[in-house]
Amino acid sequence: xxxxxxxxxxxxxxxxxxxxxxxxxxxxxxxxxxxxxxxxxxxxxxxxxxxxxxxxxxxxxxxxxxxxxxxxxxxxxxxxxxxxxxxxxxxxxxxxxxxxxxxxxxxxxxxxxxxxxxxxxxxxxxxxxxxxxxxxxxxxxxxxxxxxxxxxxxxxxxxxxxxxxxxxxxxxxxxxxxxxxxxxxxxxxxxxxxxxxxxxxxxxxxxxxxxxxxxxxxxxxxxxxxxxxxxxxxxxxxxxxxxxxxxxxxxxxxxxxxxxxxxxxxxxxxxxxxxxxxxxxxxxxxxxxxxxxxxxxxxxxxxxxxxxxxxxxx
Amino acid sequence: xxxxxxxxxxxxxxxxxxxxxxxxxxxxxxxxxxxxxxxxxxxxxxxxxxxxxxxxxxxxxxxxxxxxxxxxxxxxxxxxxxxxxxxxxxxxxxxxxxxxxxxxxxxxxxxxxxxxxxxxxxxxxxxxxxxxxxxxxxxxxxxxxxxxxxxxxxxxxxxxxxxxxxxxxxxxxxxxxxxxxxxxxxxxxxxxxxxxxxxxxxxxxxxxxxxxxxxxxxxxxxxxxxxxxxxxxxxxxxxxxxxxxxxxxxxxxxxxxxxxxxxxxxxxxxxxxxxxxxxxxxxxxxxxxxxxxxxxxxxxxxxxxxxxxxxxxxxxxxxxxxxxxxxxxxxxxxxxxxxxxxxxxxxxxxxxxxxxxxxxxxxxxxxxxxxxxxxxxxxxxxxxxxxxxxxxxxxxxxxxxxxxxxxxxxxxxxxxxxxxxxxxxxxxxxxxxxxxxxxxxxxxxxxxxxxxxxxxxxxxxxxxxxxxxxxxxxxxxxxxxxxxxxxxxxxxxxxx
Numbered sequence: 146x147x148x149x150x151x152x153x154x155x156x157x158x159x160x161x162x163x164x165x166x167x168x169x170x171x172x173x174x175x176x177x178x179x180x181x182x183x184x185x186x187x188x189x190x191x192x193x194x195x196x197x198x199x200x201x202x203x204x205x206x207x208x209x210x211x212x213x214x215x216x217x218x219x220x221x222x223x224x225x226x227x228x229x230x231x232x233x234x235x236x237x238x239x240x241x242x243x244x245x246x247x248x249x250x251x252x253x254x255x256x257x258x259x260x261x262x263x264x265x266x267x268x269x270x271x272x273x274x275x276x277x278x279x280x281x282x283x284x285x286x287x288x289x290x291x292x293x294x295x296x297x298x299x300x301x302x303x304x305x306x307x308x309x310x311x312x313x314x315x316x317x318x319x320x321x322x323x324x325x326x327x328x329x330x331x332x333x334x335x336x337x338x339x340x341x342x343x344x345x346x347x348x349x350x351x352x353x354x355x356x357x358x359x360x361x362x363x364x365x366x367x368x369x370x371x372x373x374x375x376x377x378x379x380x381x382x383x384x385x386x387x388x389x390x391x392x393x394x395x396x397x398x399x400x401x402x403x404x405x406x407x408x409x410x411x412x413x414x415x416x417x418x419x420x421x422x423x424x425x426x427x428x429x430x431x432x433x434x435x436x437x438x439x440x441x442x443x444x445x446x447x448x449x450x451x452x453x454x455x456x457x458x459x
Numbered sequence: 460x461x462x463x464x465x466x467x468x469x470x471x472x473x474x475x476x477x478x479x480x481x482x483x484x485x486x487x488x489x490x491x492x493x494x495x496x497x498x499x500x501x502x503x504x505x506x507x508x509x510x511x512x513x514x515x516x517x518x519x520x521x522x523x524x525x526x527x528x529x530x531x532x533x534x535x536x537x538x539x540x541x542x543x544x545x546x547x548x549x550x551x552x553x554x555x556x557x558x559x560x561x562x563x564x565x566x567x568x569x570x571x572x573x574x575x576x577x578x579x580x581x582x583x584x585x586x587x588x589x590x591x592x593x594x595x596x597x598x599x600x601x602x603x604x605x606x607x608x609x610x611x612x613x614x615x616x617x618x619x620x621x622x623x624x625x626x627x628x629x630x631x632x633x634x635x636x637x638x639x640x641x642x643x644x645x646x647x648x649x650x651x652x653x654x655x656x657x658x659x660x661x662x663x664x665x666x667x668x669x670x671x672x673x674x675x676x677x678x679x680x681x682x683x684x685x686x687x688x689x690x691x692x693x694x695x696x697x698x699x700x701x702x703x704x705x706x707x708x709x710x711x712x713x714x715x716x717x718x719x720x721x722x723x724x725x726x727x728x729x730x731x732x733x734x735x736x737x738x739x740x741x742x743x744x745x746x747x748x749x750x751x752x753x754x755x756x757x758x759x760x761x762x763x764x765x766x767x768x769x770x771x772x773x774x775x776x777x778x779x780x781x782x783x784x785x786x787x788x789x790x791x792x793x794x795x796x797x798x799x800x801x802x803x804x805x806x807x808x809x810x811x812x813x814x815x816x817x818x819x820x821x822x823x824x825x826x827x828x829x830x831x832x833x834x835x836x837x838x839x840x841x842x843x844x845x846x847x848x849x850x851x852x853x854x855x856x857x858x859x860x861x862x863x864x865x866x867x868x869x870x871x872x873x874x875x876x877x878x879x880x881x882x883x884x885x886x887x888x889x890x891x892x893x894x895x896x897x898x899x900x901x902x903x904x905x906x907x908x909x910x911x912x913x914x915x916x917x918x919x920x921x922x923x924x925x926x927x928x929x930x931x932x933x934x935x936x937x938x939x940x941x942x943x944x945x946x947x948x949x950x951x952x953x954x955x
Contacts, residue, residue: 170493173500177507184511187518195598204609282833291834292756312833321680327617328602329609345609347602348525348595351617353535357680359833362532363595366524389524390595447679 205342229372234379237403239336246424248434252458253418256302256309263413268384271368278395279313314360314395315451322352337452338397340382346391361394484643492862506854513851516844527844533837534828538845541820543589547671550582552701554664567723576631577863583628585856616674623667630660639870668693683760683827695739700815702728703808736789760826773838778822784814
């Protein structure tokens with residue numbers, strides 16, 4: 146900023162005789178301006194990634210049908226351009242009369258982490274960082290104190306004297322992450338799923354600080370995925386490839402579940418520990434579990450009212 | 460309530476005078492900001508260089524992503540938010556000059572109160588830059604603008620912070636800008652145009668740091684921050700770090716100008732710090748007692764911070780440095796000798812400043828994330844890029860502060876005026892003391908005595924007086940006489 150102010154002072158020299166000071170100031174201002182331009186030059190490379198249309202795009206909830214159609218088309222083009230993958234991005238809306246719930250049996254889960262891997266592939270996560278929305282905690286039997294838990298275990302499972310607890314977004318009914326977002330880039334949908342508009346998030350990561358369950362992830366860099374590994378069946382609010390610098394989270398695979406399919410993690414689970422369903426349907430399996438099993442939720446004392454429950458079979 | 464308007468003054472307040480006067484004012488500011496002694500050029504060039512290094516680092520961060528920082532999904536806020544938090548305290552700390560100057564009409568403080576207000580401006584600009592540096596998508600900044608984006612008010616505390624920080628910036632810009640411009644015109648400031656804003660800014664200063672504390676203390680999932688004592692602690696430490704920085708500023712100004720500027724203010728600020736530094740330590744100790752005596756998972760972050768957890772001890776050296784510096788500064792401030800010995804005072808201020816920078820920065824933000832909400836311990840130490848950006852923002856803030864102080868010094872010493880204009884008109888009304896001197900100020904010096912160095916505030920104050928009529932003897936006629944006087948006491952501070 147400062148060096149540009151030196152510019153106007155240079156012409157005044159013509160009226161009164163050029164002093165040494167004026168010349169030096171002019172030279173300093175020119176050097177300063179050049180240094181400023183050089184320092185800021187890496188910003189130019191980001192211009193290619195961010196189109197003007199994306200810059201002026203409004204919030205998801207304010208897009209008209211035509212605007213949304215254009216946005217989806219643009220995102221598909223960008224996926225082709227950036228990743229060489231032909232993808233279909235749709236906009237799955239919540240179904241009437243549905244509120245999703247998830248229950249995980251701690252008696253059955255044996256820590257094989259197939260769910261972690263399925264999530265990684267289904268949701269087009271960055272390959273190098275092995276990102277996933279699910280973490281599986283290995284805990285010693287006899288305690289629920291998470292201080293004793295490890296997520297980085299690397300041995301045959303189930304290990305003796307251990308039990309396993311997968312943690313992902315609990316889709317709280319009272320979500321602290323939604324409360325803290327300064328721009329309403331994240332909200333709770335009618336079917337209970339907490340979603341993020343990746344094109345509206347400013348990347349402040351306040352939600353990451355607010356979440357008591359470590360459920361949110363930030364895109365510290367642009368995700369890298371080989372074209373042939375990209376899952377082409379995508380949705381705006383779920384598994385489309387996320388931009389750099391925004392927050393993302395588990396969305397109960399809404400591009401599948403809102404079509405009546407099971408979430409990828411449940412489909413991949415070889416032990417049958419996962420039960421997904423409609424909490425509003427009295428005949429659903431999840432309702433049976435909630436009514437008949439020993440059920441608990443994580444950090445109930447925080448009042449977040451999770452929609453993901455843990456239960457014991459035996 | 461309105462002071463009687465003299466016909467000559469009325470002539471000078473016509474709209475045409477502003478059309479000429481204000482551009483001239485801005486032009487002089489530009490000149491003042493880019494012209495000065497060799498030392499000034501050296502200082503500003505060094506700061507520009509550091510700021511440009513920071514800008515370059517930030518440009519890389521925006522381009523390649525925040526992977527260039529050492530933050531992770533476990534420790535998702537780092538050095539930027541640590542400095543942001545500290546900076547808000549620095550901005551709020553300036554109010555410890557405003558309260559004595561305006562609420563208690565302390566003359567020594569009134570003469571230099573603009574130092575605190577300018578500090579608030581520079582510190583808030585730094586805070587806003589630290590927030591921008593922390594954003595993953597700074598290009599979407601407009602989503603945060605009320606009316607243009609989607610402003611999640613009043614639920615999100617961050618929207619409150621956006622409002623109070625920008626509001627505080629505008630308040631102080633108005634107060635300083637108005638007073639400087641009026642003095643530039645050679646006019647007496649109209650109380651109606653700044654005193655109400657000053658009183659609003661007092662409350663506002665408390666609000667900026669309270670809201671910033673609420674950002675953290677409102678998070679139920681982070682036990683280390685989830686304490687009702689956080690906001691009071693923030694305020695107490697802000698009222699140490701802010702005044703400490705202002706004392707350092709005044710000591711430097713005295714050295715540069717060779718004058719005894721701000722003696723009364725320094726004496727009072729020392730008295731204030733003597734209280735706040737102890738209040739801060741008391742609350743700090745109270746928090747630690749609760750953590751460690753209760754124990755259990757709730758104390759895990761505090762254990763990590765002070766002693767390390769599971770062999771991870773990344774913050775232990777930081778925090779013990781902070782504790783040592785804070786306790787040392789409290790001890791030095793309590794020594795009677797501090798009022799006589801400038802070096803001791805400077806040392807105490809530096810100790811307090813650095814100690815609180817750690818306590819409220821790295822010592823508060825980072826342990827909130829360690830252990831994580833799933834009780835994993837992933838450590839954090841800032842990357843070189845983060846240090847570059849942080850240093851760059853501090854350098855930019857210091858540039859603003861330096862230039863602002865330089866301009867204020869020129870204006871208040873009468874060396875920067877709209878020549879031949881209203882300044883001359885003002886001298887024509889010589890003798891009409893009632894027109895110029897605000898009635899709410901005492902005619903004689905108040906009977907404040909703050910130790911041995913507080914006695915001679917009046918003389919040096921001529922350089923710095925915020926609104927000259929605060930000293931009743933400085934009537935309108937003296938405005939003309941000020942220039943030779945101020946050069947006698949070593950005028951043209953910060954410049955050749």
